[in-house]
Amino acid sequence: MNAVRAICWLFFGWNFGLVSQELMLYTEHFPPFSYEESGQITGSNTEILRQLCQRAEVDCQFELYPWRRAFDSALSNHNGGLFSTSRSRDREALFQWVGPLAYNRPYLYRLKSRPEIQVKQLNDAKKYMIAVARGDVFEEYFLTLGFEHGQHLLDFESKSAATPLFLQGRVDLMVSSELVMPVWLAQYQQSMEVVEAVIALDDIAGNYLALHPKVPVELVQRLQNELDKMRLSGEFDAIVQRFQVE
Structure with a gap:
């Protein structure tokens, strides 16, 4: 009987462990955090996660999709994850979070x-057209404040x-x-000299890795622990600096 149990543990336990160590991480075109270059998905958060997976001994694959497709893919794949995403109140219960x-x-x-264009308070922005990405947290945020598609918001495939x-x-x-705007402007030979911030959006904060609820909790915690170590060692900041545009 003990031999049978041992065989079952070796077979099923090994397979369970193998599955639990594989993740498919979905993201969008969101430079400098994630984008495709020469057929390779890269960017500051992509490379942070690539290094994080290596440290945590997890086999991570990366896919780049439009935001809505990336979000839905992470929700439907039991070994899936999504980055870089805001940890909003509406999303909190949908995922497990690393970041x-x-x-x-x-x-x-x-x-x-x-x-x-004068925006002293957020409601003033209703006089103008604001660009948002379809399904993005900022689209959701503006809609909850009474902004409307076509009148105040214009949808785009990416940020x-x-x-x-x-x-x-x-x-x-x-x-x-x-951190982000200089990269976007540089693609069109422009710099931060041509723009200015008019109002902060402090109600939306943070970029995270959001993992499917069925990803093992032990794996989620291991990733978080290794990410914390990367911050302490300076490795995290070194990767971020590689993708900054002056």
């Missing part, structure tokens, strides 16, 4: 050449997709940060 990852305070930005229209003055406001 925070690289992140910067978000603002609404305007072009300096458009001083007529950065509206950048050329913004630079042309065809979109009034964009959500970004001091």
Whole structure:
């Protein structure tokens, strides 16, 4: 009987352990945190997670999709995860969380050449058109505050997709940060000199790795522990600095 139990443990336990050590991590085009370059998914949070998985001895694969598809894929895959995502109240119970990852305070930005855009409080932004990504936490945030599609919000496939229209003055406001906006602008040979922040969006905070509820808790904790060690060692900050645009 003991021999049978031992065989069952070796077979089923080994297979369970193998599955629990594999993760499929979904993300979107969100430079500098995640993007594709020369057929490889990279970016600051991608490389942080790549190193984190290696340290935690987890086989992690990466897929880059439009945000809504990435979100749905992480929810439907029992070994799935999603990054870089905000840990909002509505999402809290949907996932297990590891983080925070690289992140910067978000603002609404305007072009300096458009001083007529005046936003002293968030409700003032209803006078203008704001670019948002479909299914993104900022889209959800603005909708809860009474902003409406077509009247106040313009949907795009990714957070950065509206950048050329913004630079042309065809979109009034964009959500970004001091870490992210320079990367978006550099793609169009522009710098932070052409934009200015008009109001902070402090109700939305943090970038995280969100893991499916069926990912083993022990694995989630191991990832968190290794991430904490990466911060203490300076390895985390070193990766972030590699992807900064001056």
